[in-house]
Amino acid sequence: MPFSQDTAHTLIATLREQLGDRHVLTAAEDIAPALVESRGLYRGTALAVVRPGSTEEVAATVRACSEAGVPIVAQGGNTGLVGGGVPYGGIVLSLARLDCVRSVSPGDAAITVEAGVILADVQAAADEVGMLFPLSYASEGSARIGGSLATNAGGTAVLAYGNARELVLGLEVVLADGRIWNGLKALRKNNAGYDLKHLFIGSEGTLGIITAAVLKLFPKPLSRSVGFVGLPSFRAAVELFQHMSRAADRDLTAFEVMPRFGLEIVLKHAPGSVRPLAGDHAVYALVELSSTRPNADTGEDLEGMLAAGIENGLVEDATIGTSEAQNAGLWALRENLSDVQKAEGGSIKHDVSVPLSRLADFLEQATAACEREMPGLRVCAFGHAGDGNIHFNLSQPVGMDKAAYLAEWGRFNRIVHDIVSEMDGSIAAEHGIGLIKRDELALYGDPVGLDLMRRVKAALDPHDLMNPGKIVALGDDAPAALPV
Amino acid sequence: MPFSQDTAHTLIATLREQLGDRHVLTAAEDIAPALVESRGLYRGTALAVVRPGSTEEVAATVRACSEAGVPIVAQGGNTGLVGGGVPYGGIVLSLARLDCVRSVSPGDAAITVEAGVILADVQAAADEVGMLFPLSYASEGSARIGGSLATNAGGTAVLAYGNARELVLGLEVVLADGRIWNGLKALRKNNAGYDLKHLFIGSEGTLGIITAAVLKLFPKPLSRSVGFVGLPSFRAAVELFQHMSRAADRDLTAFEVMPRFGLEIVLKHAPGSVRPLAGDHAVYALVELSSTRPNADTGEDLEGMLAAGIENGLVEDATIGTSEAQNAGLWALRENLSDVQKAEGGSIKHDVSVPLSRLADFLEQATAACEREMPGLRVCAFGHAGDGNIHFNLSQPVGMDKAAYLAEWGRFNRIVHDIVSEMDGSIAAEHGIGLIKRDELALYGDPVGLDLMRRVKAALDPHDLMNPGKIVALGDDAPAALPV
Numbered sequence: 001m002p003f004s005q006d007t008a009h010t011l012i013a014t015l016r017e018q019l020g021d022r023h024v025l026t027a028a029e030d031i032a033p034a035l036v037e038s039r040g041l042y043r044g045t046a047l048a049v050v051r052p053g054s055t056e057e058v059a060a061t062v063r064a065c066s067e068a069g070v071p072i073v074a075q076g077g078n079t080g081l082v083g084g085g086v087p088y089g090g091i092v093l094s095l096a097r098l099d100c101v102r103s104v105s106p107g108d109a110a111i112t113v114e115a116g117v118i119l120a121d122v123q124a125a126a127d128e129v130g131m132l133f134p135l136s137y138a139s140e141g142s143a144r145i146g147g148s149l150a151t152n153a154g155g156t157a158v159l160a161y162g163n164a165r166e167l168v169l170g171l172e173v174v175l176a177d178g179r180i181w182n183g184l185k186a187l188r189k190n191n192a193g194y195d196l197k198h199l200f201i202g203s204e205g206t207l208g209i210i211t212a213a214v215l216k217l218f219p220k221p222l223s224r225s226v227g228f229v230g231l232p233s234f235r236a237a238v239e240l241f242q243h244m245s246r247a248a249d250r251d252l253t254a255f256e257v258m259p260r261f262g263l264e265i266v267l268k269h270a271p272g273s274v275r276p277l278a279g280d281h282a283v284y285a286l287v288e289l290s291s292t293r294p295n296a297d298t299g300e301d302l303e304g305m306l307a308a309g310i311e312n313g314l315v316e317d318a319t320i321g322t323s324e325a326q327n328a329g330l331w332a333l334r335e336n337l338s339d340v341q342k343a344e345g346g347s348i349k350h351d352v353s354v355p356l357s358r359l360a361d362f363l364e365q366a367t368a369a370c371e372r373e374m375p376g377l378r379v380c381a382f383g384h385a386g387d388g389n390i391h392f393n394l395s396q397p398v399g400m401d402k403a404a405y406l407a408e409w410g411r412f413n414r415i416v417h418d419i420v421s422e423m424d425g426s427i428a429a430e431h432g433i434g435l436i437k438r439d440e441l442a443l444y445g446d447p448v449g450l451d452l453m454r455r456v457k458a459a460l461d462p463h464d465l466m467n468p469g470k471i472v473a474l475g476d477d478a479p480a481a482l483p484v
Numbered sequence: 485m486p487f488s489q490d491t492a493h494t495l496i497a498t499l500r501e502q503l504g505d506r507h508v509l510t511a512a513e514d515i516a517p518a519l520v521e522s523r524g525l526y527r528g529t530a531l532a533v534v535r536p537g538s539t540e541e542v543a544a545t546v547r548a549c550s551e552a553g554v555p556i557v558a559q560g561g562n563t564g565l566v567g568g569g570v571p572y573g574g575i576v577l578s579l580a581r582l583d584c585v586r587s588v589s590p591g592d593a594a595i596t597v598e599a600g601v602i603l604a605d606v607q608a609a610a611d612e613v614g615m616l617f618p619l620s621y622a623s624e625g626s627a628r629i630g631g632s633l634a635t636n637a638g639g640t641a642v643l644a645y646g647n648a649r650e651l652v653l654g655l656e657v658v659l660a661d662g663r664i665w666n667g668l669k670a671l672r673k674n675n676a677g678y679d680l681k682h683l684f685i686g687s688e689g690t691l692g693i694i695t696a697a698v699l700k701l702f703p704k705p706l707s708r709s710v711g712f713v714g715l716p717s718f719r720a721a722v723e724l725f726q727h728m729s730r731a732a733d734r735d736l737t738a739f740e741v742m743p744r745f746g747l748e749i750v751l752k753h754a755p756g757s758v759r760p761l762a763g764d765h766a767v768y769a770l771v772e773l774s775s776t777r778p779n780a781d782t783g784e785d786l787e788g789m790l791a792a793g794i795e796n797g798l799v800e801d802a803t804i805g806t807s808e809a810q811n812a813g814l815w816a817l818r819e820n821l822s823d824v825q826k827a828e829g830g831s832i833k834h835d836v837s838v839p840l841s842r843l844a845d846f847l848e849q850a851t852a853a854c855e856r857e858m859p860g861l862r863v864c865a866f867g868h869a870g871d872g873n874i875h876f877n878l879s880q881p882v883g884m885d886k887a888a889y890l891a892e893w894g895r896f897n898r899i900v901h902d903i904v905s906e907m908d909g910s911i912a913a914e915h916g917i918g919l920i921k922r923d924e925l926a927l928y929g930d931p932v933g934l935d936l937m938r939r940v941k942a943a944l945d946p947h948d949l950m951n952p953g954k955i956v957a958l959g960d961d962a963p964a965a966l967p968v
Contacts, residue, residue: 107726107841152675163673166650181932186839188871189647190910191636191686192925193917193955194937198682202675219733242591249703249776250734292733293785301777355670357591387672426674433677441676448665452944453678459943460936471677 003069008047011068011091015050018060023051023097034075034092037083038139042435044086046073053097055114055172055180055211062209063178065091071465074205076116076144080151081351082434084204084470095146098211101125109217110169110186115146115210122215131217134161138338146210152202154430156334159386160253160290161218163430164201170214171197176207176461186214199456204432205467207460221290224253225298226327227306230281230317234259234381235360237285240314241386242356244287244305251298254288255386256334261395262382263333269343270336274329277317285385286334337382341395344378346402348409350392350416354425359388366419370394373415374408389429392416417444433471441471487553492531495552495575499534502544507535507581518559518576521567522623526919528570530557537581539598539656539664539695546693547662549575555949558689560600560628564635565835566918568688568954579630582695585609593701594653594670599630599694606699615701618645622822630694636686638914640818643870644737644774645702647914648685654698655681660691660945670698683940688916689951691944705774708737709782710811711790714765714801718743718865719844721769724798725870726840728771728789735782738772739870740818745879746866747817753827754820758813761801769869770818821866825879828862830886832893834876834900838909843872850903854878857899858892873913876900901928917955925955 016024025031031049036042047070052058065072071090078085098114101121105111106129113122119140126133135148137155147153149171153164161167170185183197200208231237234257241255263284267273276284287306289298302320309315321327341347354362367379376397383391394412396405417427421444433441442450453472457464464474499508509515515533520526531554536542549556555574562569582598585605589595590613597606603624610617619632621639631637633655637648645651654669667681684692715721718741725739747768751757760768771790773782786804793799805811825831838846851863860881867875878896880889901911905928917925926934937956941948948958 105839105841108839109729110839152679154673154675158673165679175932175936179932181936182930183933185908185910187837187908187910187913188840189638189642189837189868189873189913191638191914191916192910192912192921192929193933194691194940195636195649195682195686196933196936198679199936199940202679207678219730245593246703246776247778251777292730293735294731295785301779353671353673355589355592355594356672357589384673389673424669424671426669426671426676428676429671429673430675432675437676445676446666448659448663449667449677449680452659452665452680452683455943456678456683456940459939 007068007070011064011070012048014064015048015061018064019050019052019057023053025049025051031092034078034094035087037086038079039081042083042086045089046087046092047090049092049094051094051097055098055174058093058098058174058209058211059178059180061091061093062174062176066177066463066465069463069465071468073467074146074150074209076147077118077139077142079139079143080147080434081431082436084151084432084434084467086435088469093209095144095211102212104129105186106131106217108186110214111217112184112212112214113145114212116144119143119145119148126217130220132220133215133217135164135167138335145213149201149210149213150203150205151432154384154387154389156254156256156384158384159255160250165198167216168197168201168213169216171200171210172212173200173208173210176463176466181208184212184214202432204434204470206457206471207466219292221292222294223296223298224288224290224327225302226321226330227287227302228276228319228330228333229285229287229306229309229315230277230279231283231285231314232281232316234283234363236314237283237385238356238360240285240309243309245386247305248289248301251289251291251301252287252386253290254286256286256383257385258284258334258337258382259380260284261378262337262380265340265344266333266336269340270332273333273336276319276330276333279317281316286330341380341393344395345400346396346405347380348394348406348412350413351429351431352392352416352420352425352427353387353389353429354420354423356388358423358425359385359390362419362423362425363390366392366416369415369419370412373412413440435470438469438471438473491552491554495548495554496532498548499532499545502548503534503536503541507537509533509535515576518562518578519571521570522563523565526567526570529573530571530576531574533576533578535578535581539582539658542577542582542658542693542695543662543664545577546658546660550661550947550949553947553949555952557951558630558634558693560631561602561623561626563623563627564631564918565915566920568635568916568918568951570919572953577693579628579695586696588613589670590615590701592670594698595701596668596696596698597629598696600628603627603629603632610701614704616704617699617701619648619651622819629697633685633694633697634687634689635916638868638871638873640738640740640868642868643739644734649682651700652681652685652697653700655684655694656696657684657692657694660947660950665692668696668698686916688918688954690941690955691950703776705776706778707780707782708772708774708811709786710805710814711771711786712760712803712814712817713769713771713790713793713799714761714763715767715769715798716765716800718767718847720798721767721869722840722844724769724793727793729870731789732773732785735773735775735785736771736870737774738770740770740867741869742768742818742821742866743864744768745862746821746864749824749828750817750820753824754816757817757820760803760814760817763801765800770814825864825877828879829884830880830889831864832878832890832896834897835913835915836876836900836904836909836911837871837873837913838904838907840872842907842909843869843874846903846907846909847874850876850900853899853903854896857896897924919954922953922955922957
């Protein structure tokens with residue numbers, strides 16, 4: 001800790017005075033949940049968990065910490081997957097009490113929310129006025145929108161609507177010195193100087209703390225059709241995507257893939273799962289067409305596209321949901337895949353992207369390399385194929401010791417990330433860098449780009465108090481990655 | 485000039501050696517076109533116009549200037565409208581020779597181009613592979629893509645495809661110290677640290693020089709229908725937009741407005757213009773539906789939407805083009821409006837945006853305030869209503885002295901920008917800040933946001949050599965705005 005015990009005591013007393021005793025938690029059992037990240041890979045330490053109730057209170061908290069020289073980690077739902085929210089001895093600033101939907105304006109197709117609003121509640125507030133907030137991912141029931149934006153979250157709606165970044169019109173941010181930047185504009189066009197919001201989106205709390213945002217809303221689809229497709233290979237899946245994206249353009253709202261192994265473990269471990277197709281296929285795709293046009297027939301369109309796929313040999317078999325319940329059942333096969341991997345033992349994970357034209361090559365090369373490295377290892381490569389983003393996960397060989405397997409994490413990172421890098425891809429497609437990939441970024445990132453990041457960090461947070469040691473380490477005193 | 489004559493001589497000699505004599509222009513007649521901006525509002529000075537032929541030569545040029553302490557202004561087509569490309573005694577770095585389309589990849593829906601490629605040539609290269617690069621604006625025949633990105637250009641396709649910023653996947657940038665940042669990735673998802681490309685897009689050459697970019701391509705629309713609509717008021721136009729954008733969603737690819745005065749001066753001054761509707765209407769809208777779906781009937785859709793508009797009293801009259809020639813004729817009525825204003829004498833211009841829900845209020849209030857300020861003044865408020873972006877231009881009273889009228893520019897800026905600011909709008913929606921709005925930005929910008937911009941500028945360009953004095957002035961020695 002770079003600050004003294006006295007400093008810590010004085011800071012806690014100041015914060016208690018500013019926020020009230022019950023919003024400054026210091027008891028071990030109260031702060032425990034904030035110290036561990038969602039996969040249990042890291043455990044940190046903290047002086048306190050502080051729960052300000054307004055933007056002004058966030059600003060006062062940050063100012064007090066800044067004056068004391070004590071680092072701050074912002075947390076929303078603490079659902080991140082890269083250790084970005086793990087604290088190292090400073091203050092955890094919870095945004096949970098900033099949970100107000102400030103306004104919904106259908107006329108501007110915009111909603112203004114505070115950082116602590118749960119993602120599903122943003123979706124619900126949009127739905128209430130007959131509109132759509134498309135951002136959607138597995139943890140949406142507990143993830144808070146401030147974290148979604150701070151990590152530029154992806155998910156299943158990126159194909160048609162973009163990443164979290166693309167859904168933001170304006171931001172309110174508390175800076176490292178406790179000042180408030182008010183960039184809460186509901187404008188579709190604004191070239192009044194540098195676009196500061198893009199600095200903070202995806203910066204994982206290292207440049208400032210997002211306290212509120214103006215988000216885009218969209219017309220709600222009036223119809224959707226979901227298909228589950230059996231394919232001979234990932235290469236066929238990518239080719240089917242190319243055909244469908246040309247024919248359906250923005251009506252193609254999802255194109256997700258999984259291997260046979262993925263479907264089998266969902267059917268085995270997720271209660272209520274129903275086998276969607278009679279035969280077995282090497283690869284499966286979940287595809288969705290949606291339309292906001294009253295006269296659209298997404299079912300007919302989808303049938304036509306899949307029939308064409310069968311004709312030109314890409315598709316082996318396919319089914320289309322005939323009710324919303326069936327559609328939900330097909331989606332569940334994809335959504336449950338994240339969870340059921342746990343039941344198969346240790347899983348070494350990669351969240352990578354490559355240019356779409358290299359995706360099939362990547363999957364073939366990386367699969368072969370990993371299987372060669374450890375016979376019996378089971379590749380579970382699945383996810384957002386339409387975005388070129390694959391969760392290239394590796395389930396352990398049956399019967400191997402889990403801890404011994406997970407100790408090989410670094411070795412497989414090197415194999416997979418080398419191939420990604422050679423294909424001009426990204427080693428951090430949608431989950432971010434945080435702690436878990438900081439050293440990987442230092443290894444694979446463009447050195448000039450890394451230097452730019454450090455300069456930006458130093459310019460906005462000169463004392464390195466905002467989530468220090470995440471994304472880029474500024475000095476030698478940056479905390480090392482601390483596994484549990 | 486903050487550098488000596490000797491320094492200048494040595495620098496020119498170095499550049500001649502690096503690039504060859506014929507690419508370092510110093511004769512007054514050779515450099516004259518680079519000193520004036522496109523509306524003739526400012527005239528600058530320069531030591532030389534330098535024409536590097538590759539990214540490496542751009543880097544060498546910047547390094548030489550950096551070492552000599554001589555400022556650099558990057559220029560593409562020099563078509564900017566805010567004086568952002570006007571030099572003040574340093575070097576003009578022309579990107580015109582970096583005019584190579586490096587690659588087109590339909591499989592990645594991406595094209596990689598150098599900064600000097602003319603926008604229309606990017607469109608043509610996309611068209612050659614059956615795809616669409618949607619960015620489109622009046623000067624596309626001479627504007628170069630590096631400038632489009634450096635200014636985050638808007639134009640007529642923003643409604644469906646976004647600003648220039650939204651069309652960028654990756655960038656290559658020469659930094660202030662001459663290093664090259666290679667961020668030329670063709671990825672749809674990349675959360676590997678701060679998103680540096682968004683720093684440079686829209687920074688008007690003040691943070692670095694964009695030398696190449698990977699841009700998104702889209703499926704080409706298979707059909708389009710264009711309508712020209714007569715309306716009783718701007719308020720009715722905004723309401724029609726709301727109805728149409730809900731019904732057509734992303735098929736609505738344009739919604740432009742102009743007042744009766746605008747249509748009349750186009751019909752008067754633009755040869756070949758044909759009056760689109762028999763009667764007179766207070767406001768006109770040009771609307772376009774496009775679709776990439778083979779079975780779409782945009783004509784029927786548009787007819788239905790305009791019929792509904794007539795039924796609920798928003799639309800007074802409308803026509804729909806029945807051939808591509810007719811569509812082009814209707815578009816020409818809108819496109820020629822920028823140009824024909826010149827024929828009506830002096831024009832005081834504002835490029836503003838407000839939230840869509842305030843657009844009608846803005847137009848009513850600003851029109852009334854300006855007409856009150858100077859009876860006889862003719863408001864020509866037109867543009868991208870669907871984006872909330874209006875070119876709120878004011879043609880002089882008939883018979884008034886043009887220079888005397890233009891001397892009132894600042895007075896009308898104050899009136900219009902006060903109303904924009906009160907409505908949480910932007911005083912620089914799509915043309916940028918440059919020189920012409922730098923002092924307005926200092927006046928209306930959030931002070932914390934302005935401080936952030938200065939910090940970013942100082943971090944990336946510590947010696948203030950990249951297009952100094954544009955967007956934000958760093959020191960007291962920043963060049964003042966110098967009208968011709």
